Amino acid sequence: MEARIFQEFRDIVGPRGLITSLEDLRTYECDGLTNFRVLPRAVLLPSTTEQVQSVVRVCHRERIPFVARGSGTGLSGGALPVENGIVISLAKMNRILEVDLPNARVVVEPGVINLDVTCRVLPQEYFYAPDPSSQSVCSIGGNVAENSGGAHCLKYGFTTTHVLGLEVVLPDGSLVHLGGKCLDAPGYDLLGVFVGSEGTLGIATKITLRVVKRPECTRTLLAAFPGTNEAGAAVSGIIAAGMLPAAIEMMDNLAIQAAEAAVHPNYPDCGGLLLVELDGPVAEVAELMQSVEAICRENAATEIRLARTDHERLLVWKGRKAAFAAMGRISPNYIVQDGVIPRTALPHVMTEITRLSREAGLRVANVFHAGDGNLHPLVLYDRQIAGQEQAAEALSYKILELCLAAGGSITGEHGVGEEKKRMMSKMFSEPDLDTMQRVRCAFDPLLLSNPTKVFPTPRLCGEKPGEYVPHPLEISGIAERF
C-alpha cells in the first residue's frame, strides 16, 4: 500500500484514528477465534459516518479489501483481517443517539456495547432482548453482522427480530437506509438480508433497535438429571406441553465441573443439568413452573431448585454464561463449536459425540441452548502435545457433519466467518451458494467488503465487460469469475 494512501487515510480519520505500527496492529490480527491470524496493513478508527464513507471510497477507488470490526469477540473469524487489506474499527462510534420509549425504539451507533442498551432503558423496565454470552463486551454492530442470538432468543428471537432500521455504508462508499423506525417500508427487505451477512455487504453505521418491556416476573429453575438424555427428554416434554420458556439451557457433567471451578455457581454434580427460565405474568408463570417441575420429575430429575432471589438467579446464569471461558480451568486449550440440530435428534447426536470423542481420545464438554437445538460442544485439547490441535479441529468438524446429517446447521449464532466457510458446501448446493453470491454482487460488485469470508469460493461478479481488472483474490487463485 502506497504512502499517499496512508496519508489520505490519516487526513480522513486524523493521526489518532490510524494505526500502522506493527506492535499495535497485532491487537487486530484475530478476533475471538485465535487460531486464525492475519496482520492488516492498517487499522482505521473513524468516528463519524462521513469518515466511514470517505475511508470506504478510498478502498473502492484503490481496490483495497476492508474488514469492519466491532469489539472483536466473534468466534468464527468474521473480523479476521484480509491479506493486504485494512480493518475499519467502529469502536469510536459508540453513542446511543436516541431513546424513544413510547415507540420502544433505541437508535445507536455500531460500537455501542450490547449490555449498555439494556442498562440505558432498564430504569423504565425495558430491555434489549438478544443476549449473547459476551453481551458485556460485544458491540451492536458486531451483533448485526453475526445476527447474534443468546440464551433468550428461544422466546424473543435473534438480533434480526430486534433490528428495525439501518444506515449502511455500501462497499462503494454510498449511504443507504434499510428499514426504518416504522415497519414495512416499501421495497425489498434488504434489512433482513444485511443482518447476519457477516460484514460482506457493507458497514452499518447507525442501528435502530426494538427494545422490549420487562415481563412481570422471571423465574429460573435448575434441575439435575442422571444424564443428558433424561434432560433432553424433559426439554421435549416441556415443548410438547405447549410452553415457550424464555430460555432452556443444558450442560453436561464436564461443563458443570468447569463452571464450578471458575465461578462457583453451586450447581448440583450430575450428568445433565437443565436451566429453565419462564417469564410473564405472575399467575401464569407460577402455574407453568409447576408443570415444568412435574415434567422434570417424570424424566428422572434427581434434584430441582428454584432460584429464590434475583441474586440466586444471576448466580445460576453466571455459571452458564461463563461456561466457555471456564474450560480454561480444566483444559489448556479448547475449541468452541456451534452446531444446530432438530431438538429431537439430541439423544442420537449426543451418543455419537461421545463415540467420536472416545475415538479421538479427546474430551468434549457440552453446553446447549437446548430449547432451540443449538449445541456448543467444547473440544478440549493440549497444544503442547503433538497432533492434538489437528485432532481437535478434525473432531469439531466431524461434530458439525453430525449436525448436518441430523438435518441441522453448521452454525446457530457464531457465524460462518473464516472458520466454517468450507463447511458451507456441505450444507448448501452450488446453486444455493451462487444465488446468495448474486445478492452479494448487487451490494459489492468489486468484492471488497470482508471478501474472503462466509463462502467457500468467493465468486467475482463479472461486472461490465471492458472494465476488467483482475481482482487480487483472482490473481492469488482463491476466487473465480462467473
Add this chain to the structure above:
Amino acid sequence: MLETNTILEELTAIVGPANLRAAAREDAVCGVAPQFIVEPQTEQHLAAVLSRVSAAGIAAIPRGGGTKLDWGNPPKRAGIILSTARLNHIVEHAWADLTVTVEAGCTLHSLQSTLAKRGQRLAFDGLWPERATIGGALSTNDSGSLRLRFGALRDLIIGVTLALPDGTLASSGGKVVKNVAGYDLPKLAAGAFGTLGVITRAVFRLHPLCRTTRTVTFTSASWGDMQQKLHAIQDSKLAHSGFQIRGHSGGPPHADLLFEATESGLAAQTELLQKLLLSESRGSSIPPSIFVDSSPQIWQARQNLFSTRQKESVIARFSVLPSDLAKAMRWLDPFHSSSHANWQAVVQATGIGFLRLDADPSELPAQIFALREQFERAAGSLVLLRRPESLGSLDAWGNPGDALPLMRAVKLRLDPQSTLNPGRFVGGI
C-alpha cells in the same frame, strides 16, 4: 406473444397437457390479460417453465390463490400465469421440533388444520385463509394482529426454496429454528411480490395453539385518548397477543386485546387491564366502557374492510410510529368533509393500519398523494392495495427511499430479463 407454437409445445411437454390452459377473462391481472395458465406439479417443472418463458422474453405472473393479485401496480406485461395451485403439499410437519415444511400453494387454512391436529399453529392470521396460499401471503408480506406478539411471516420463516428465472432452484435457511449459515434469503423473498423468484416451498417455526383465549374490547372518546391508552398498555406488564384499534370517520375508536393464557392467567390479565384503563380514565367524566368477552369474530375486522360493494373503494396499508397514531387519524379529515366521503380503519398496535377510503374518484388521486406525503414525512408509508381500475395509473407504493438503486441491483442479479411480475413493485421493478 405465445403464437410461436414451439414454446407452447415445450411448456406442455414440461407440465403435461392437463396443467396448461388458455387464460379466461377472470385471469386478468389489474386489467392486463395473460394468455395461458400453467400449473406445474413439481418445483422442478415450475423452474423449467420459468426458465423457458424467461429465455423467450415472456413475462410470468406467479399466482397462488389469487386473493391479493390486484395488489401492487398493474404488470407491464403478462404472458403466463405461473400458478402454484398444484404445489400444495405439506412436506413435513416435524411437530416435536415445532417446524413445518410446506409447498407454496398450500392454503393457510389447510396448513393450520394439519398443524392443529398436533395442537400447533403458524402464528399468523392472514387474510382469506380458505383461499390464500402460503406463497402469496409471504410474497405480499401480509400480516395480522398476531404480529405484535409473534412477528410477521418474515420472522417466522426459517427456510425457503426459490425458483429463479434462469431455472435455478435455490434454497437458503434450513429446517432448524436457529441458523445463521449464509444469507437470510427467506426474508428477501418475503414481501418481494414475486419479483425476484417464485417461492416454491417454505419452512416455518411453529407455536403451540393456546387452549384458552379471551378478547377484551374497550372504547375511547377520541383517537388522542386511544393513543394514550395504547401507550399505557404497551408500557404495562400485560402479555397480550394481539391489539387492534377499529375506527371510522363517524365515531369514536374501539380497541380489542387478545389474551392467550391459562385460565388463571386470563383472569389476572383481564383484571390488570381493567385497573389500568380505570386509572387512565381518572379525571374523565365518562368511565371507560369495557366488554370482557368479545366474540373472536371481531378479529375479522381487517378482512371485513375489503368486503365492500362499493366499486370505487380504495384499500390501503399504512405504517406509522405508534406515537403518531392520533395525528395520522387527523390526516384523514378530508375524507369525511362531505356526505359521500368516509373512511374506515383497522390499526394494529405495531403501527400498521388498514384503511378503506370511499370518496369521489375524481378527487381521490390528489387526496391520496397528500395523505401519502404526510405519512412519508413522519417516516411512515402508505401503500395502495386495492383500488378501482380508473385509478390504475396511481403508483401503489410511494417512495422506496435511497435504497432503490440497490433494490434494482438485486433485481438485476436475480431476474435480469424482468420476467417476473414486470412493473408491479416499487420504482417500476
